[in-house]
Amino acid sequence: MSNIPLNQLEAWRAAQLLARREILAVDLARACLDRVSERDGELHAFVHIEPDTVLAQARALDAGPVRGPLHGLPLGVKDLFDTVDLPTAYGSPIYAVNRPAADAASVALCREAGALVLGKTVTTEFAYFHPGPTRNPHDLRHTPGGSSSGSAAAVADHMLPLALGTQTAGSIVRPAAYCGVVGYKPSAGLVPRAGVKSLSEALDTVGSFGRSVRDAALLGAVLTGDARLGALAALAAPRIGLCRTPDWSQADADTQQAFERASTVLAPLAAILQDAAWPIDLPDLVVLQKAVMSYEMSRALSHERVRHRELLSQPMRAMMDEGRAISGQVHASNLAITAAAQLSADAMFAQFDVLIAPSSTGEAPLGIAATGDPLFCRGWTLLGLPCVHLPFATGRHGLPVGLQLVGRRGDDYRLLAVAQWVHERLLG
């Protein structure tokens, strides 16, 4: 066994050692909890954590049979997911004392597979823009991104190897990019959202954070029910499309350099690497995503909007007012336009296994009063396509920079296998 501290082990490696009882879940949990004690006073990744309960659950895992592929692995759970044994506030004072009656389905699936819930991680208010207190572990003056702020920061800071997040606009890929970890947003429809606070049914997606593609995919296997994700095979050279998107001018020099570097490194190795043409019949996906999101959030959060308006942030109220100005008739039309756009976008994958695209406009912005811009994620989320953020570079302020790979809907296995192949070469 290696000499690397337990809390720094990758999840897949820890899982092997745990399954062979070469390390104990309680020791791994203690190493993670020690890291939290040491660091979370300034990082603020966690909103709730009960160390004694965690250690007791870890001992129970050590004493029992190996439950599944996540046996004994500490897991961070974004506080947008219901947990039966921990308070769940959804980032809102409205739910300050909320105790759910059940685990979210995805949390229950992870626990069934042996995961050890270490604590609840900070989310922005109902996973929208009003930030929590979390800071970027690479530079505390910067935002970790949002809305899955605590999950991304905790994984990046070696507080735990795996965490759950959700993406409605860019809430997995953006914080993964800002914190320099791998974030995986599965294809729409694969992971149950039961027990996750619902914002937009057309958009909300449950996904995973890890420090490697293999780790994010290990958790993804349990979430999607596709066991192949837990054992990504070596691949023949993939066909890669370079997709700068219509918003390329918003990508700063760091992001553009990362893109060019990936292109240069991968060109001689890929089976195909060429520019992917943006389908000319696609509508403005960013505008459309905003309309779908504001309409659906203003309705999904009707209870809060009607009964607790004074406890909603100003940006949330403003967004809901925008949504309320859209009629159901227009929304039905927006959903139909979205369905047609999904068909158009699918055509890009006749030529390519994956697309490479920007994850964010650049490094994590300075300050924690805002969580950055999900511009480069909105369209892919609307299209329901699986995305993986790969960190591999550093920007002008020394903060992480990377890119996302986008796959064909439903073909998450291929996306992740290619992502592993690409990541190895970009890091190599």
Next chain:
Amino acid sequence: MSNIPLNQLEAWRAAQLLARREILAVDLARACLDRVSERDGELHAFVHIEPDTVLAQARALDAGPVRGPLHGLPLGVKDLFDTVDLPTAYGSPIYAVNRPAADAASVALCREAGALVLGKTVTTEFAYFHPGPTRNPHDLRHTPGGSSSGSAAAVADHMLPLALGTQTAGSIVRPAAYCGVVGYKPSAGLVPRAGVKSLSEALDTVGSFGRSVRDAALLGAVLTGDARLGALAALAAPRIGLCRTPDWSQADADTQQAFERASTVLAPLAAILQDAAWPIDLPDLVVLQKAVMSYEMSRALSHERVRHRELLSQPMRAMMDEGRAISGQVHASNLAITAAAQLSADAMFAQFDVLIAPSSTGEAPLGIAATGDPLFCRGWTLLGLPCVHLPFATGRHGLPVGLQLVGRRGDDYRLLAVAQWVHERLLG
């Protein structure tokens, strides 16, 4: 004002009188509560009702401004929907003492529009097959259908004018058919499901019950956010396709006669009325719907499956075991096949405004140990198409019989307007 008892008023008519303060919400509520007192001892449509709270809320509505299109209308809420002020058990002993932290989004939207929640209506266990105690108001020896058993029975029995239901296989259209009321299942994606116990995200749909198309559409307008549904215009003669479906041989003589009668009555009145060809490239939708449902339910209810298996009914456990035998890879493929089938089915609406199809195999079966077969609903639910059940005939045992109209996805307004046109002619 008419002499018809208040509890027998159609919702649209009561809404007019309430808005003009010609009747009081408290009097309407009292008339409904009296009917419940008189009848629910044998009908068992309600699982929870708090008359004093209802009357206090009614008085508050009478004392305040007219809130919206449902102002003062008593509403039954299937006990699958969270309610902040009433217990919510989802038809399962696991949640015998559950008190949700918020109203379901659809309930909040109805309350915002002025609806008065009269009580929680019986659902089968997690809206699957294990029945509640509800009986058919037309003959207490027969099932009211499921899973929205209490909502359909209460509306049919004049306990209230409107009720909420959900459909995952056939849980709106089937009980509407058995109880002889109008049931409206909107297009997939239009009504938020937040706060409704999630079973299958590909299938679960929130909808409405009323005693007329106009009533079901009045509630539907609030649910879908499409105000046009609250004022269905008179139509030119519609184009109608007769769709017997591949399961026609399972329709008994009562259903087949209703179908022939509708064809005979409408043929001289419709712009087009002819057989609709079943798209030859459609897969077996019933088999596919069952696979999607069992896979997704076994995962959405993971908390209950893992922690409370002994409190689940045997049919629920068996269905979950079937779902667990399906891999995530196969499920992703099933979702892709479903998406292709939705495109194929859409082609039928180039020729027709609506399809007429069977709602059920026949009258409500004898006994309350089972809730009947959703065979004729599974496919339409999988396709995400809007459906309206129209009661207009009587079967050999004197129980209600009718048919459903199926519309183009997203074009719920046209479906309901045609449904009103068709219903008037079938009843006339």
